[in-house]
Amino acid sequence: ELKVEQNPLFLSMQEGKNYTIYCNYSTTSDRLYWYRQDPGKSLESLFVLLSNGAVKQEGRLMASLDTKARLSTLHITAAVHDLSATYFCAVGAYSGAGSYQLTFGKGTKLSVIP
Amino acid sequence: NAGVTQTPKFRILKIGQSMTLQCTQDMNHNYMYWYRQDPGMGLKLIYYSVGAGITDKGEVPNGYNVSRSTTEDFPLRLELAAPSQTSVYFCASRPRGLIAGNEQFFGPGTRLTVL
Numbered sequence: 001e002l003k004v005e006q007n008p009l010f011l012s013m014q015e016g017k018n019y020t021i022y023c024n025y026s027t028t029s030d031r032l033y034w035y036r037q038d039p040g041k042s043l044e045s046l047f048v049l050l051s052n053g054a055v056k057q058e059g060r061l062m063a064s065l066d067t068k069a070r071l072s073t074l075h076i077t078a079a080v081h082d083l084s085a086t087y088f089c090a091v092g093a094y095s096g097a098g099s100y101q102l103t104f105g106k107g108t109k110l111s112v113i114p
Numbered sequence: 115n116a117g118v119t120q121t122p123k124f125r126i127l128k129i130g131q132s133m134t135l136q137c138t139q140d141m142n143h144n145y146m147y148w149y150r151q152d153p154g155m156g157l158k159l160i161y162y163s164v165g166a167g168i169t170d171k172g173e174v175p176n177g178y179n180v181s182r183s184t185t186e187d188f189p190l191r192l193e194l195a196a197p198s199q200t201s202v203y204f205c206a207s208r209p210r211g212l213i214a215g216n217e218q219f220f221g222p223g224t225r226l227t228v229l
Contacts (some may be wrong), residue, residue: 035220042204042223043223045217045218088156092216099211101172101215105156106154
């Protein structure tokens, strides 16, 4: 069974600071997804990482993937209040039935305070 | 494109009642999924479909049923609602193959409370 662990689960950070969210997973996968969820809203796709060493950046967020370590990171640079949300990583893998499925972490609730 | 749409947005059910959560996508995606999200948790897969007429169980299928008669629609049925089914339900879809890295697109969610 594929397990996905995120840490921290809660993160309170000051505006202007940097921080990293970690996503570890238990079995081989070459695809990892990061989503953002605002309170009461749906999930918005942030990044799709498709291979070992993949790095993607959008604004103050940068995601990377190390498939050998089974680790992805989401780095936040100079945080601003608008980044306050819950961030989920999800790992893609084929199930026993042969279908491609996502397994989600529990999410990291980020609060950026002035 | 409206993307993935879900109805209703909110619903309160009594124990033992039945209801159907509707999900429609207009992107001609073959794959569709139903997830539930409990407070403070990630999403768990209930059922999925790889195309019209083909469905299969996910991680937490008990208490639910699905059907897929068309490419666009993937309704989720609760037959005998229980308090444990209080959750937010998300429908998602994606295209066939390696387009966009198998990225899934999510609907706005249905918040269900069973009392």
